Amino acid sequence: MVSKAPGRMPPFPLPFTTVDVVIFTVLDDALQVLLVQRPDTPKEPHPGKWALPGGFVDIDRDADLIACARRKLREKTAVESPYLEQLGSWGSRSRDPRGWSATHVYFALVAADHLVIEKGANAADVAWFKVDEMLKRPRLAFDHAQILQAAAERLRSKVEYTSLPAFLLSEPFTLPQLQRTYEIVLGRPVDKSGFRTRMLAADFLVEDGYADGSSKRPAMGYRLRDRQEPVTFPRTFSPRGAE
Amino acid sequence: MVSKAPGRMPPFPLPFTTVDVVIFTVLDDALQVLLVQRPDTPKEPHPGKWALPGGFVDIDRDADLIACARRKLREKTAVESPYLEQLGSWGSRSRDPRGWSATHVYFALVAADHLVIEKGANAADVAWFKVDEMLKRPRLAFDHAQILQAAAERLRSKVEYTSLPAFLLSEPFTLPQLQRTYEIVLGRPVDKSGFRTRMLAADFLVEDGYADGSSKRPAMGYRLRDRQEPVTFPRTFSPRGAE
DNA sequence: ATAATAGTGTCTTTCAGACACTATTCC
């Protein structure tokens, strides 16, 4: 039995609580991020600017933070269960003109193909943007440029020693496809032989017998053994630049 | 000029926003965490239980989240500028009986020696607890056992490939001391020769000419070149168990 | 001299990086 909301309406002012989601994909040989355009009414902060999908936590609808993140993600993309990881939180007096606010940021990895983008009632506009260009000329609302940079750094650094890029592909995928995904995210070529040895040794892929049709020679198709957790490799990719 | 708090008192209820700090040290050959005992009045949640130091964000005093974390840390320990890193955030309808709440968690590494613990007005009691025992028999308030576990996991995993343990020692320290700290946190012995090669190759230590007095043979003393950022090693410690 | 700790040298094994090679398909 729930008591009559004791403690609601506290004797001190509360910060706003929001959740934002950095949704990555690989499209057109580039790492891209999903952004939404803010409404163009002057009552809203940063009208017309592009921003990360997100918004206020709804204490009636959202049981917890990750549920809220999943809701935001579902509202923009029709993705079932993507890879979703907490990135961190940003909170300060000045980041939102409406007052002290704190946002909890998640980052998601989704496969671009077969992905439906919802252009729903509220979402004025939704589109993919190349991460590199966004980082060079940051024109995002709030502190979202900073958040995007942190997300890209986290992703790129984890790609050095985890299987995260596999979540950017739809299953089944081939090893050459996976290698290309690594190369796109890392921004540098990777040796084929070493790459294959590593991937297969990590034992996180399951053969799907399938053969790819879009190439000269068919390749083995693979699925992830565990669609929830990425695998951590014992070593970093190429200690190139370790010096 | 500040306008008359526009947007304050929004048309929807807000979650509570808190900050908690997981403060680690190495004491008595064990990794320990600082806990505070909650007031024993039945009006407060979890009366008498031990909890992580933390509390509500004060939008008047705290400019941002990390400033709030530093304030919480300063209120319990008289530490100047310890290593402080964001761990993550936990938020849900049920984690606090007073209502929907989200906490932003930081973790701090401090040197135990010369550390003053403030037993201030408000803080009923403050004490160090061994992390391993706390994880075995979790009796913490709120979801703090879960948070402590996440913090310990993060620390232990980062210790495999970073210089974090150096922040658990007061300067200057010797390489044998640093090695012992690694061994305590990792819970396993580390080879001396390899350890020294690694530490010196990483080039994050500066000789302090000093000699330690408490041992048979004096050892070289070192300080950190950069007291803010830890160093990342190119490889993980011992791929023991990588299989 | 001996014990205890600090610090170094060396051998071996492992593995990433590089690159050449074979295999299978389409044209």
Add this chain to the structure above:
DNA sequence: GGAATAGTGTCTGAAAGACACTATTAT
């Protein structure tokens, strides 16, 4: 057969792990 892509084999150099050794102090 040739081009293009998938997949394998092999050599080499660098570095981690293991462990024996030397060095410097206190007693």
